[in-house]
Amino acid sequence: MKLEIYTKNEHQAIQNEIIGKIRDLINYKNLEPGDKLPSERMLSDKFEVSRNNVREAIRKLEFYGLVKSMPQSGTFIEDIGVTAMNGIIEDILRLEDPDFKSLVETRILLELKTVRLAATRRTDEDLKQMKETLDAYKTKVLNGEDAVQEDLLFHLAIAKASGNSTINTLMLMITPEIIMNFEKFHVCDKNQAMLGIEEHTEIYKAIKAQNPQKAKQKMKKHFSSLYQYCYNI
Amino acid sequence: MKLEIYTKNEHQAIQNEIIGKIRDLINYKNLEPGDKLPSERMLSDKFEVSRNNVREAIRKLEFYGLVKSMPQSGTFIEDIGVTAMNGIIEDILRLEDPDFKSLVETRILLELKTVRLAATRRTDEDLKQMKETLDAYKTKVLNGEDAVQEDLLFHLAIAKASGNSTINTLMLMITPEIIMNFEKFHVCDKNQAMLGIEEHTEIYKAIKAQNPQKAKQKMKKHFSSLYQYCYNI
DNA sequence: GATTTAAAATTGGTTAACCAAACTGGTTTG
DNA sequence: CAAACCAGTTTGGTTAACCAATTTTAAATC
Incomplete structure (x- = not known):
C-alpha cells in the first residue's frame, strides 16, 4: 500500500513480476481452485529468483486472500475461480499509491x-x-x-x-x-x-x-x- | 487480515507479542517520531525470538505506516506521534477477523x-x-x-x-x-x-x-x- | 489382492551465515 | 582549521543450509 522510497519500489517491481508469472503459470497449467501451486523451490528455480522473493510474492497473494499456504504441505489456490483470480491479480499489479x-x-x-x-x-x-x-x-x-x-x-x-x-x-x-x-x-x-x-x-x-x-x-x-x-x- | 488456520494463528500470536514488546520499548525508551528503532539483531536478542519474527513484526508495522525501514540504515518511527502510535498499535493487536x-x-x-x-x-x-x-x-x-x-x-x-x-x-x-x-x-x-x-x-x-x-x-x-x-x- | 506400515522424498517454515550499502570516527590533507 | 577521505563497524537485505510435519511410495503382512 505504501511505496515511497526507491529501494522499496525496486523490490516491489520484482515482487509484482513474480506475481504476474504465477498468474501466467496458473493460466498455462490450467490450475483450478483447490489445486496446489508448485513448491516455492520449484518456482524460484523456474523464475530464476530467490526463494525469498517467491515467498514474499506468495505472502502478498495470501494477504489478498487468493492463495493459502499450508505448512509442510503446499500453497493452494483459493476457491474464487480462475476468472476472478486473473482479474484481481491484474488489478493488484496495476494498483497505484493512494493520494x-x-x-x-x-x-x-x-x-x-x-x-x-x-x-x-x-x-x-x-x-x-x-x-x-x-x-x-x-x-x-x-x-x-x-x-x-x-x-x-x-x-x-x-x-x-x-x-x-x-x-x-x-x-x-x-x-x-x-x-x-x-x-x-x-x-x-x-x-x-x-x-x-x-x-x-x-x-x-x-x-x-x-x-x-x-x-x-x-x-x-x-x-x-x-x-x-x-x-x- | 485473514486468520483462519491454526498454524497461522499461532504464528500471528507470536508476531503480535513482538509488536506489543516494540510498543513497550518505544514507551520505555521514550522513542519519538523520527527516532531509530534498535536494530533487528538487537531486538531479536532482547525479545529472545528469531530475527525473522522481528522482521515480520516490523513489516506489519510498516504496512500500517507506523515505521519505515531504510536499507543499511535502520528502521525509523514514522511521524505520527507517540499517542497515536500507542493507540493504533493497541487497536491493531485487538483486531478481530472480519465476519x-x-x-x-x-x-x-x-x-x-x-x-x-x-x-x-x-x-x-x-x-x-x-x-x-x-x-x-x-x-x-x-x-x-x-x-x-x-x-x-x-x-x-x-x-x-x-x-x-x-x-x-x-x-x-x-x-x-x-x-x-x-x-x-x-x-x-x-x-x-x-x-x-x-x-x-x-x-x-x-x-x-x-x-x-x-x-x-x-x-x-x-x-x-x-x-x-x-x-x- | 487389500491393508498396514515404515521409510524416503517433499513441503513450508526457520535459522544462521553472508553481502553490500551506509554510517561513524578519526586521520589526513589542502 | 575545515574539508576530504578512508578504514571499521553497523545496518537491513539476501542466500543457503537445516528442521519438523506431511505426503508419497513401496514393501511387508495377512
Missing part, C-alpha cells in the same frame, strides 16, 4: 457510516473509551498543544464502536497516513481545534443518546471544513 | 460511493473495460453457468473507474473473501443472476450517461436483495 485526496474522501465516507453504526450499536464500554479519548483531546487543545493524534484516536474509537470489524480494519489502515498528511499540510490549526472540541462533544452525545441521524449530521458538520480543504489542495 | 456481515455491509457502503464517483469521473477507457466485464457476465448467465466471479469483476471495474485509489485498494482487499462467502452460502442463485443482467446494464448505462444519482439508485436497487439476505444470515 491524499482519495484518502480523505474515503475517510469521510467510512466515518459517516461508522458514526451511524456506533450510535446504534455502541456498548457502555465503547462509550467509556470514546469519553477517554475525547477528554484527552480536550486537555491537549485547552493547553494550546497540537492535538491531531488525539483527534484521530477519538475517531478510531468511534470506528471500534461501530461493531463492523472490516471498516475498523480499513480505518486503521488509512489513519496513520492521514495523520502524516495532516501534519505535513498543517490541516488543523488552533482555531479549528477549539471548534473541534465542541463538535466532538456533540458527536459523542449523539452516539451516547443512540441517535444515528443526529450523529451523522454532527459528523458531517465536523467534516465540512475538511471537505472543502481537501478539494482545494 | 461476513461486516464484509457485505462495508462492500455496499463502498460501492454506493464508487458508483457515484465512477459516474462523474469515468474515462472512455474505464467505460470500455466495464463493458467487457458486463458482456462476460451476460454470456455466462445466458449459458446458465455460475457467474459470481464475472459479477464481482464488473463491480471491481466500477471501483477502478471511481478514480479513488484508496477505495479501489480496499475493494480489492475484501472482494476475494466476499466471493468465497458467496459461493459458500450460495448467495446468488440462477433467478437472481438473470435479474442481475438487467440491473448491471442499468448501472452501466447510468455511469455511461454520467448520472451519479441514477447510478446510485440503480446500485441500491441491485443491492436490495443482498442487503436483506445479509441481515437474515
